[in-house]
Amino acid sequence: MNVLIKGAGDLATGIAYELHLKGHRIMMTERSVPLTVRRSVAMSRAVYDGRATVEGMTGVLVRSMKEAAGVMDNGDVAVIVDEAADIRNAYRPDVLVDAILAKRNTGTSVEDAPLVIAAGPGFMAGVDCHCVIETKRGDTLGRVIWEGNAIPNTGIPGEVGGYSRERLIQAEEDGVMEPKAAIGDKVEMGQIVAVTGGVPVYAKMSGMVRGMLQHGVPVRRGMKIGDIDARTDYRFCVTISDKARCVGAGAVHAIEQHYGAYAIVVLAAGQGTRFGGNKLLEEIEGRPLYAHLLDTLAELPHVWKAIVTGYEPVAQYAAERGFAIVENREPEKGSSHSMQLGLKRCLDTRPCLRGVLFTVCDQPGLTVGTFVKLLEAARRNPGRIVRAANGGQGGNPVVWDLRYAQELLALDGDKGGRPVMEKHAEEIILLNIEKKELRDIDRKADLTE
Numbered sequence: 001m002n003v004l005i006k007g008a009g010d011l012a013t014g015i016a017y018e019l020h021l022k023g024h025r026i027m028m029t030e031r032s033v034p035l036t037v038r039r040s041v042a043m044s045r046a047v048y049d050g051r052a053t054v055e056g057m058t059g060v061l062v063r064s065m066k067e068a069a070g071v072m073d074n075g076d077v078a079v080i081v082d083e084a085a086d087i088r089n090a091y092r093p094d095v096l097v098d099a100i101l102a103k104r105n106t107g108t109s110v111e112d113a114p115l116v117i118a119a120g121p122g123f124m125a126g127v128d129c130h131c132v133i134e135t136k137r138g139d140t141l142g143r144v145i146w147e148g149n150a151i152p153n154t155g156i157p158g159e160v161g162g163y164s165r166e167r168l169i170q171a172e173e174d175g176v177m178e179p180k181a182a183i184g185d186k187v188e189m190g191q192i193v194a195v196t197g198g199v200p201v202y203a204k205m206s207g208m209v210r211g212m213l214q215h216g217v218p219v220r221r222g223m224k225i226g227d228i229d230a231r232t233d234y235r236f237c238v239t240i241s242d243k244a245r246c247v248g249a250g251a252v253h254a255i256e257q258h259y260g261a262y263a264i265v266v267l268a269a270g271q272g273t274r275f276g277g278n279k280l281l282e283e284i285e286g287r288p289l290y291a292h293l294l295d296t297l298a299e300l301p302h303v304w305k306a307i308v309t310g311y312e313p314v315a316q317y318a319a320e321r322g323f324a325i326v327e328n329r330e331p332e333k334g335s336s337h338s339m340q341l342g343l344k345r346c347l348d349t350r351p352c353l354r355g356v357l358f359t360v361c362d363q364p365g366l367t368v369g370t371f372v373k374l375l376e377a378a379r380r381n382p383g384r385i386v387r388a389a390n391g392g393q394g395g396n397p398v399v400w401d402l403r404y405a406q407e408l409l410a411l412d413g414d415k416g417g418r419p420v421m422e423k424h425a426e427e428i429i430l431l432n433i434e435k436k437e438l439r440d441i442d443r444k445a446d447l448t449e
Helices: 010-021 043-049 065-073 242-258 289-297 312-320 335-349 368-380 402-409 418-423 444-448
Strands: 002-006 025-030 051-054 057-062 077-081 095-098 115-119 131-133 168-170 175-179 192-196 199-202 207-212 224-229 262-268 304-309 324-327 355-360 385-390 393-401 428-432
Touching: 002 010, 010 025, 010 043, 010 057, 010 115, 010 242, 025 043, 025 065, 043 051, 043 057, 043 077, 057 065, 065 077, 115 242, 131 242, 192 207, 192 224, 262 289, 262 312, 262 335, 262 368, 289 312, 289 368, 304 312, 304 335, 312 324, 324 335, 335 355, 335 402, 355 368, 368 385, 368 393, 368 428, 393 402, 402 418
Parallel strands: 002 025, 002 095, 025 077, 057 077, 095 115, 115 131, 262 304, 262 355, 304 324, 385 428
Antiparallel strands: 051 057, 168 224, 175 192, 192 199, 207 224, 355 393, 385 393
């Protein structure tokens, strides 16, 4: 795919690297005077040197779309000075990634490309981009957010080697940057490492200089101009950071989800006729029935998920865990109607979708591993129906290839997709799982089994 990345700093380069490994054609935009601190691992260096190589990936400075096409045809990354990313009009990318990390939207629109990805805070998924990649270090680093935004900027740098604020080198005064230490140098706390506006800048800790702005760059007081790493290992000066790799992996997942991947739809709109009421609100092991499945699916952050329901507590709980909400106002029409509502949402919002995994909300024993196995089986067997089973007896969940979409949309009643499975029995793949996972809650007696 044609990918345009706004920004060519170290994190943007990590994104480019992960996408480059997947074979995508990549162009990166940069300002005329880059302010990349970790410039030894950034494509922005090409603006000064004409080319830059990071872990085997080479970026070449270009001045036109024609030059860029030649560079990308050669398997390299095209870097162009174009702060507003106007080149997108000629390039017409399939994917645009805003990796400027300005902590705010500086001009990116959801209309800029079929898929617009934004890295970090300052963007709202579904408003000014299609999705946001979390950039804050922690358990959610690299997560793809399809509704909502990333964790707001705290102003506190993440820990590296056990240090946070101390590792930053910041300008003491407005003026011109004069580095007194180079990337890779070992420095001691209190040592002069730069001069800004004629005022010395002292290291706040001992370690190795991992990043430093180049000589002559205009800086402002308080601006980050360098970075010290307590680990004193030169490899960290010339390799892409773990953070940049995670964010890059998130961008890869976002593209896979948007173009040609699978979606998960939870059916949670049943009237509970056999149960005698809304079974989803019943508690099992201290949690509502619906919470068990939704919590499990929340552990799959890189899969787009929706829930079809008419129950407000269920919808609210699901929304807090990143699910798209599809309202079913006519549950009396049966499970086929719920399937169709979910399928239509997928078709409307997921271009080039390959298939949909449908699951019901009354199977509390389902595990993350089972969902992963079902989706992997579907990927390996395009055009087939993959169904969870035990001892040759099929059940839910079921992964439907998109070739069956029109037949599913033509169903009615409360039989779900059973009529289509009966018609295509020879195309079903049964994936054996634990019997306890297939257990569903249909009657009150099932709560205590």
